[in-house]
Amino acid sequence: MTTAQRWEGPAIFVEDVYKSFGDVRALCGIDLVVERGKVLGLLGPNGAGKTTAVKILTTLLQPDRGRALVEGRDVVRSPAAVREIIGLAGQSAAIQEELTGRENLEIMGRLYHLDPDTRHRRAAELLERFDLLDAADRPTKGYSGGMQRRLDLALSLVSHPEVLFLDEPTTGLDPRSRLGMWEVIRELVARGATLLLTTQYLEEADELADEIVVIDHGKVIAAGTSEELKNRIGGDVLEFTVDERDRLGEVAETLRALSEAEPTIDAETGTLTLRVGEGGSRALVETVRRLDALGVHTEGLGVRRPSLDDVFLALTGHGAEEPADSPHGRRRAGRRA
Numbered sequence: 007m008t009t010a011q012r013w014e015g016p017a018i019f020v021e022d023v024y025k026s027f028g029d030v031r032a033l034c035g036i037d038l039v040v041e042r043g044k045v046l047g048l049l050g051p052n053g054a055g056k057t058t059a060v061k062i063l064t065t066l067l068q069p070d071r072g073r074a075l076v077e078g079r080d081v082v083r084s085p086a087a088v089r090e091i092i093g094l095a096g097q098s099a100a101i102q103e104e105l106t107g108r109e110n111l112e113i114m115g116r117l118y119h120l121d122p123d124t125r126h127r128r129a130a131e132l133l134e135r136f137d138l139l140d141a142a143d144r145p146t147k148g149y150s151g152g153m154q155r156r157l158d159l160a161l162s163l164v165s166h167p168e169v170l171f172l173d174e175p176t177t178g179l180d181p182r183s184r185l186g187m188w189e190v191i192r193e194l195v196a197r198g199a200t201l202l203l204t205t206q207y208l209e210e211a212d213e214l215a216d217e218i219v220v221i222d223h224g225k226v227i228a229a230g231t232s233e234e235l236k237n238r239i240g241g242d243v244l245e246f247t248v249d250e251r252d253r254l255g256e257v258a259e260t261l262r263a264l265s266e267a268e269p270t271i272d273a274e275t276g277t278l279t280l281r282v283g284e285g286g287s288r289a290l291v292e293t294v295r296r297l298d299a300l301g302v303h304t305e306g307l308g309v310r311r312p313s314l315d316d317v318f319l320a321l322t323g324h325g326a327e328e329p330a331d332s333p334h335g336r337r338r339a340g341r342r343a
């Protein structure tokens with residue numbers, strides 16, 4: 007396809023894609039559609055198949071079955087054409103650590119056949135934009151985790167990609183660096199890039215994604231905007247913390263009848279969560295009465311709208327950051343920034 011015949015379909019189109027590694031079924035019939043200029047948040051716990059999906063879309067892996075198109079270009083039949091228009095910041099960073107940040111960017115420019123002048127200019131531009139000018143001429147092995155992530159993203163932008171794949175761009179970053187990365191990502195989207203972003207952080211999907219696809223065990227288990235997903239839960243969530251952690255089970259048992267689903271306990275933080283439907287205030291009054299009768303001291307008792315965290319738990323029965331087969335009780339799915 008030439009640029010004259012611009013593809014009118016979605017920027018990313020995935021239909022019924024399967025991928026196994028020996029006995030491990032990483033993807034079992036995934037469908038995805040991302041319109042041009044939009045952000046898709048691909049959300050799922052460890053091992054859900056996020057990276058496998060990204061690798062297929064960026065031509066690093068071939069699907070066993072199904073079809074994947076990026077701007078109308080088939081990843082299996084025209085991998086070179088796909089690579090021309092994409093950028094990837096992956097989980098295994100593309101940085102050469104014995105080289106400086108600037109050298110890394112220049113080499114990437116050479117790979118994309120930019121002439122020397124353009125290469126230098128582009129490297130300088132990206133170093134500035136990602137706040138790496140001070141460290142530009144130091145070997146990257148001395149960079150902090152946040153600086154490496156920023157350089158990795160800068161590397162993926164050298165060629166001005168139309169479609170960008172970011173595989174967990176903020177995992178391991180401190181809250182401030184994460185906010186900085188969000189800002190950069192928003193800026194890219196404002197300039198018209200299409201973005202597929204994988205994340206284990208629900209709040210990240212909530213913040214950045216126009217549409218969220220939740221995958222688990224290689225299958226899509228829910229899709230929609232953040233609001234649509236939250237509305238699915240229906241009604242309110244009642245939550246509080248119990249000081250005496252050893253009484254959490256007893257408290258949950260006492261309140262079970264007030265919840266539309268099994269109460270969830272986070273033993274680490276002593277938090278108990280109930281799904282109380284539309285009758286939030288009635289449930290609140292009744293909860294206070296029962297807790298009084300038990301003589302249990304609580305903190306932060308209140309009713310709130312469901313979060314994406316609650317949605318994820320309702321859908322999968324486990325938090326986003328823990329593997330599906332985790333033997334442990336529930337942990338908070340999204341670390342709060």
Ligand SMILES: Nc1ncnc2c1ncn2[C@@H]1O[C@H](COP(=O)(O)OP(=O)(O)OP(=O)(O)O)[C@@H](O)[C@H]1O
Binds near residue numbers: 030031051054
């Ligand atoms: N090269 C490989 N060889 C064997 N198994 C693999 C390979 N790559 C992925 N898998 C398996 O496929 C499944 C999906 O892995 P994938 O890396 O896509 O998950 P993910 O959602 O990206 O997880 P994470 O959140 O940990 O990055 C896992 O069970 C994983 O162990």
Ligand SMILES: [Mg+2]
Binds near residue numbers: 056057058097173
């Ligand atoms: Mg992954």
